[in-house]
Amino acid sequence: MAEVRMQGLRASAVTFSSLLLTFFLISSCGAHVPLIIWTSKGSLLPVEPPVAGHILSWTQAHSHLSTALGSAPHTVLLFLQDKMSIDDFTAYGGVFGNKEESVFPSLEASLKEASSQLVLPEISWPVAEKIPSLLQEIVGTSPLYINPATLKEQNLPSADPALLVIGLPYSSGVQTKEVLRKNDEVIAEVLQVMKDRDLPFTAVYTGLKPSRMMENLPVDVESVGRTLLQAPAQDITTKAPVIFNGTQGPCIMLWAEQLNVSFLRNQQWSEWVDLGPLTFNNSVSLAGSVCNETVSRLVLNYANVLSFNSLSLTFDMSRKFFPVSARNWSTLDQLEILYDQQLATFIGRNIYSPAEYSYHCQRVSNTRDPLLFPWNTSDSSNQWRITFTDFQIQGFNVTGSFSYASDCASFFSPGIWMGLVTSLVLVLILTYGLHMIMQLRTMDRFDDPKGPSITVPQAE
Known part of the structure; x- marks a missing residue:
């Protein structure tokens, strides 16, 4: 009788737990x-x-x-x-x-x-x-x-x-x-x-x-044990790049996952502001942009960003012929930030690609591993922090879509060189150890306690 009562209590507890779980979900x-x-x-x-x-x-x-x-x-x-x-x-x-x-x-x-x-x-x-x-x-x-x-x-x-x-x-x-x-x-x-x-x-x-939506999960009252939940599918919608059209069609293209900027005000850095949502929704103004055979200038104009009435990013690119490589190269010469009639200028270093290609880099910044450097120390460029993530730009030979991307990361990056050198050292140590093991020689005479003892003379 007591056993039947205990089973009933356990069943009631399981049912109550199931109802609580259902209500929570x-x-x-x-x-x-x-x-x-x-x-x-x-x-x-x-x-x-x-x-x-x-x-x-x-x-x-x-x-x-x-x-x-x-x-x-x-x-x-x-x-x-x-x-x-x-x-x-x-x-x-x-x-x-x-x-x-x-x-x-x-x-x-x-x-x-x-x-x-x-x-x-x-x-x-x-x-x-x-x-x-x-x-x-x-x-x-x-x-x-x-x-x-x-x-x-x-x-x-x-x-x-x-x-x-x-x-x-x-x-x-x-x-x-x-x-x-x-x-x-x-x-x-x-x-x-x-x-x-x-x-x-x-x-x-x-x-x-709602600003945050939760995925509706099916409720199974009978299953209250631990289950594995599939990760929610990520939105794979790709943002359209910014395209500036010249007199003969598209001539400049820009795309980035994030365009983060931060400004130093009253000795404190502001929070990072991503200009990407304002850039890739067809609402940014490209007034002031120009392009021709040798020079391309892309201007992105914003309003009411970082407490500034107006803010613009200007990418100055040029096309030059280098006799050593016998080909034309496209370089990002400088980046200008114009905010409330003040100007901050950054010089681009090692931001180049063949003129018929687009330039791509996972990170373009003026902080860690910088590719952008202040024009001089006297202007306001030291008051800005810039980080462009998954950055891609093309200023020449644009046909409506990005050409083959010339990436800023070389094939033999520092990490690859470190791995190769470390592997080479380990191979040398292993080779030396195997060589030493192969040179070992066994003794050809042994001391047998049942046989005659080996006499070693003490004097010559």
């Missing part, structure tokens, strides 16, 4: 977006918080927001970010005690000063895309998309309901922290305008889509 997989609401005056009607791990649907989100905004101020500020996930607050919000590293100081201060607040950590992705329509239905007015820079000049009604939508960007990679910090500054600027006008408001901060 369902709640942790999928794509969802958080939503934060707070008011300056008044209060949000109490809403029962959703169960941990529960993702709100359209009906549930509508019910929660309708109830919460029932008595809140009717001027609603919707800060709509392109992408957002709860992991952004975990990674960059200083939740582990490093409050000085948080990129949301203004948001945290606003939530502390708010008369009431509500956090919905998980809203399904399709619902998040329709948040403006949902708020329009609740508030009863059409959304007004505004620019934070011109908000001070607009007349905002204090009595009539209003839905003001402020779009905020999002960028993945090394720029995420800087973009989120700038978004927090925009939120602080808008809220300060509302406070200066003494207008009560309700602020909503959310995103259109």
Whole structure:
């Protein structure tokens, strides 16, 4: 009887563990977006918080927001970010005690000063895309998309309901922290305008889509043991190169996995900023680029990068004939960085390839193993750090695609030479040891204890 009871308890424990595992997998997989609401005056009607791990649907989100905004101020500020996930607050919000590293100081201060607040950590992705329509239905007015820079000049009604939508960007990679910090500054600027006008408001901060998506895994209640998970497939989409078209078609091509730059300001290096997403999305301006038979000049123009109003990268290439090799060679002579009317110039060394080929290098930098060197020590080139990863450029004989790549790494690299020399030393040691072993000779006479003893005379 006791044995049957123990088996029943074990079966109940296994079933309960399976249900817990199922709930955990369902709640942790999928794509969802958080939503934060707070008011300056008044209060949000109490809403029962959703169960941990529960993702709100359209009906549930509508019910929660309708109830919460029932008595809140009717001027609603919707800060709509392109992408957002709860992991952004975990990674960059200083939740582990490093409050000085948080990129949301203004948001945290606003939530502390708010008369009431509500956090919905998980809203399904399709619902998040329709948040403006949902708020329009609740508030009863059409959304007004505004620019934070011109908000001070607009007349905002204090009595009539209003839905003001402020779009905020999002960028993945090394720029995420800087973009989120700038978004927090925009939120602080808008809220300060509302406070200066003494207008009560309700602020909503959310995103259109999740910034980090988790792969939906099939749930098997019966299998609760250890299993091997296949690594998620990587995105193999290749970015299109930058192509500058001259009078006779394409004449300059550029591609790189990353174009990282960093600037020294107030004796501190800024974080690395990857210009790749801004370069290879057909939005970068190539104004100022020229090309002919002997000279090619590619200019990449950016705006609002590293707190500069304008920034441009200029690649100067030339084509020269060398009698020793009896062929034309293409060289990257210099790289110029023009930022807010200031110029930093770098000279390219050992950046060359046959004129009919393209040049490729896994790493082009001015730091470790540099290929770019400052023009002189008196200009601002020492305030820049540059690292181009998987860099490829061609300034002559362009036919619409890259020609054969002449790589910066020679066939016999230092690592290959070290391996060859080490192997040669080991082979010599092995040969010498085998030679010594082959020279050993065995004794032809032995001392037999049963036979006559060997007498060794002591004197001559």
